[in-house]
Amino acid sequence: MQDHTSPRSLENSIALQKHGVGQPVRRKEDDILVRGKGRYTDDFSLPGQAYCWMVRSSHAHGIIKGINTAAARAMPGVLGVWTGADLAAAGYKPLTCGIPFKSRDGSPLLQTNRPVLPTDKVRFVGDPVAFVVAETATQARDAAEAVELDIEPLPAVTDAAEAAKPGAPQLYDNIPNNVALDYHYGDAEKIDAAFASAAHVTKLDIVNTRVAVVSMEPRVALAAYDGKTERYTLQVPTQGVSGNKAILARILNVAPDKVRILTANVGGSFGMKNLNYPEYTCIAHAAKALGRPVKWLDERSTSFLSDSHGRAQLIHAELALDADGKFLAVRLSGYGNLGAYITGVAPGPLSVNTGKNLASVYRTPLLGVDIKTVVTNTTLMGAYRGAGRPEANYYMERLIDAAADEMGINRLTLRKRNFIKPQQLPFPAASGVTYDSGDFGGVFQKALEIADYENFARRKKESRKNGRLRGIAVGSYLEVTAPPSGELGKISFEPDGSVKLTTGTLDYGQGHATPFAQVLADQLGVPFEKITLEQNDSDLVRFGNGTGGSRSITATGQAIVEASALVVEKGKQAAAHVLEASEADIEFGGGRFTIAGTDRSIGIMELAERMREGKLPEGTPDTLDVDHATKETASTFPNGCHVAEVEIDPDTGVIRIVRYAAVNDFGTVVNPMIVAGQLHGGVAQGIGQALMEEVNYDGSGQPITGSFMDYALPRAGDVPSMQIGDHPSPAKSNPLGTKGCGEAGCAGSLVCIVNAVVDALSEYGIKHINMPLTPEKVWRAIQNAKKTAA
Numbered sequence: 001m002q003d004h005t006s007p008r009s010l011e012n013s014i015a016l017q018k019h020g021v022g023q024p025v026r027r028k029e030d031d032i033l034v035r036g037k038g039r040y041t042d043d044f045s046l047p048g049q050a051y052c053w054m055v056r057s058s059h060a061h062g063i064i065k066g067i068n069t070a071a072a073r074a075m076p077g078v079l080g081v082w083t084g085a086d087l088a089a090a091g092y093k094p095l096t097c098g099i100p101f102k103s104r105d106g107s108p109l110l111q112t113n114r115p116v117l118p119t120d121k122v123r124f125v126g127d128p129v130a131f132v133v134a135e136t137a138t139q140a141r142d143a144a145e146a147v148e149l150d151i152e153p154l155p156a157v158t159d160a161a162e163a164a165k166p167g168a169p170q171l172y173d174n175i176p177n178n179v180a181l182d183y184h185y186g187d188a189e190k191i192d193a194a195f196a197s198a199a200h201v202t203k204l205d206i207v208n209t210r211v212a213v214v215s216m217e218p219r220v221a222l223a224a225y226d227g228k229t230e231r232y233t234l235q236v237p238t239q240g241v242s243g244n245k246a247i248l249a250r251i252l253n254v255a256p257d258k259v260r261i262l263t264a265n266v267g268g269s270f271g272m273k274n275l276n277y278p279e280y281t282c283i284a285h286a287a288k289a290l291g292r293p294v295k296w297l298d299e300r301s302t303s304f305l306s307d308s309h310g311r312a313q314l315i316h317a318e319l320a321l322d323a324d325g326k327f328l329a330v331r332l333s334g335y336g337n338l339g340a341y342i343t344g345v346a347p348g349p350l351s352v353n354t355g356k357n358l359a360s361v362y363r364t365p366l367l368g369v370d371i372k373t374v375v376t377n378t379t380l381m382g383a384y385r386g387a388g389r390p391e392a393n394y395y396m397e398r399l400i401d402a403a404a405d406e407m408g409i410n411r412l413t414l415r416k417r418n419f420i421k422p423q424q425l426p427f428p429a430a431s432g433v434t435y436d437s438g439d440f441g442g443v444f445q446k447a448l449e450i451a452d453y454e455n456f457a458r459r460k461k462e463s464r465k466n467g468r469l470r471g472i473a474v475g476s477y478l479e480v481t482a483p484p485s486g487e488l489g490k491i492s493f494e495p496d497g498s499v500k501l502t503t504g505t506l507d508y509g510q511g512h513a514t515p516f517a518q519v520l521a522d523q524l525g526v527p528f529e530k531i532t533l534e535q536n537d538s539d540l541v542r543f544g545n546g547t548g549g550s551r552s553i554t555a556t557g558q559a560i561v562e563a564s565a566l567v568v569e570k571g572k573q574a575a576a577h578v579l580e581a582s583e584a585d586i587e588f589g590g591g592r593f594t595i596a597g598t599d600r601s602i603g604i605m606e607l608a609e610r611m612r613e614g615k616l617p618e619g620t621p622d623t624l625d626v627d628h629a630t631k632e633t634a635s636t637f638p639n640g641c642h643v644a645e646v647e648i649d650p651d652t653g654v655i656r657i658v659r660y661a662a663v664n665d666f667g668t669v670v671n672p673m674i675v676a677g678q679l680h681g682g683v684a685q686g687i688g689q690a691l692m693e694e695v696n697y698d699g700s701g702q703p704i705t706g707s708f709m710d711y712a713l714p715r716a717g718d719v720p721s722m723q724i725g726d727h728p729s730p731a732k733s734n735p736l737g738t739k740g741c742g743e744a745g746c747a748g749s750l751v752c753i754v755n756a757v758v759d760a761l762s763e764y765g766i767k768h769i770n771m772p773l774t775p776e777k778v779w780r781a782i783q784n785a786k787k788t789a790a
Contacts, residue, residue, distance in 0.1 A: 022668075023672075025528075039264040041221065041222060049222065049293040051295055052132065052286060054128045054130075054279060060123075060124055062153045064119065064150075080290060105182075114342075129149065160312070178376065186430075194328040198321060208312065211311050212711060214303075214711070223286070232259050238269075242261075271310065305703060335372050335374055337376055338380070348387065356431045389480070390743070397477075397751035397752075447642070447662065474755075477751075478638070481549050482545075491625065506547045526591060575607055642660070642752045652779060661723040664679065665739065666744070667730045667737045684745070
């Protein structure tokens, strides 16, 4: 037996310190990914596979009068052509929103019940109406162009506010005025009274622009069908195999065990790839009909049309304050644009999530939300990085800056007066959730210090000498992460000496393998390099709620902690026999089971091997393996403060972000390096929406931002160097004390960038400007302000 001071024990202790929680361990997968050796869906092929191409509507709204497929069927290599009528006859279920949202009167969300392919009407440009499968991708595409569509055009509507007006084109008979959900939250009577008694009310009309997701890897899928087992297999990039398996099984109208989902590397998703799209059912249908695998690969031009979009709100925001600037109430009203079909979680980010995050880090006694989510003749809406959280924080922080200017109160002072104080925690927010931890004022102060806020006036003076405008702004934020849900934490000690963790979250770029291994190594003392991760096969992942809403490290982390405790419990029983001691005398720590008060011990890996060999008495556990799922992992409340400083060339309207600082409270940080990377990426996406990204449609519903020629993304030169700080207050709702970090960059960056630009433009009397802050828009605002002043 090994004692505590043996070289092996010391070596294990050093390894734990090197790879434990809190260490900036390099990501396990990076060596593979940076050398182009990752395995994405298009890297997979099956013997005899055919290829699919979708036929899409070029009309935003219209009645399907006929679809002529004869010419396409006769073309070389074509194996089959299918329309909505064919799929309707197969008995597939519609694509629906699975969350029970309710309108203000208690009635449920009005579902659009999207068929796999429509048979009656098309409702947006890009709506798939048929598909072709051929021997090669080129043959499938050529044949798809030969399919003749007879569509009678109907008037289209793309603006949510216009769609909700009487007389607007109606997309569905069962959705009057196109309002699928009339969401209300708050005590309207009390809120009205607070506004009536307020010393000051600030009002802003804010456009939160529609954005495209444009992940590096377009959507793609490979379907196969086994006639003997009557089982479908789909290789597809997702955000979680277990949940998507259940959804696809429901649509295909088969038992869940008749579907297998496989996901390899994923080139970005940001919420978009977590929907179940029509293309997946189409190729599954064709695979069964043809008896051979079928692959579909999207292109960038069609992904702009068919991938879910994000944001898209028209909001009237109001903040009521007393004479001292104390917040009395905040309320939002307006519209959220659902697009043509409601699937996934779409109404949530546009309504519920926005309200849940609006109160942010402030003592806001009353909160009201009245948002109508409306169907329009546009691409469907989905979750997009933050899914309501960046939106809510954007509205709140814009209101605060505007209120400070109107009341003549320093912007920093106004925030400080309204911060929730540490001694007030746990704090029941007006949003209906209770914040368990945080030091919001401390985060704020540290951000100002890192940003060198006090010397801004000197830098502004220098900019003026160079003919530039300069502005600075802070953006505090708080996020309510994903709703409480369970997660899988299965731990297996493999015959090859590795330890496999199986969980239902899924890494689509975040880097799960390393931090999860750090947590497991800390809990059980198993060698970091021996830990592997399984998330990618629904046959192995029996349960899970996927990755989304910044839940992964908290949900899987809790599952690891709970499962590890069960491993230790089994290990003590086995170690008691091996060490010939009472189970009550066995202690565990540093990866070893030890008889209390002695130097007699056995390592967990050696014990696992002994148990595998079957050398323990009957009645003793024969393995350390544990298959455990948590009952529920609570939401957490990551928060922070970002500070942006911008320079503007007044002659061109060009904006440059010249300084950027951020201090965040992510609770216990498992891997600082990965957290920093997540933050940088989120800030870059916020920069994109704030300064350049916007999906636009013309009056007939035709998209006019359908390629990178029309839709701008930030490049490396647009993203500044960032000064990052940490001010953690560990969460009290989970055993690790973690809080989500994946979407925080967006939540903090949107508003501090926009507020900084408004601060710079205030020299011209400009009080508000909507995203995206393109050079043309900024230049025109300056010219109009000059004319007004003259």
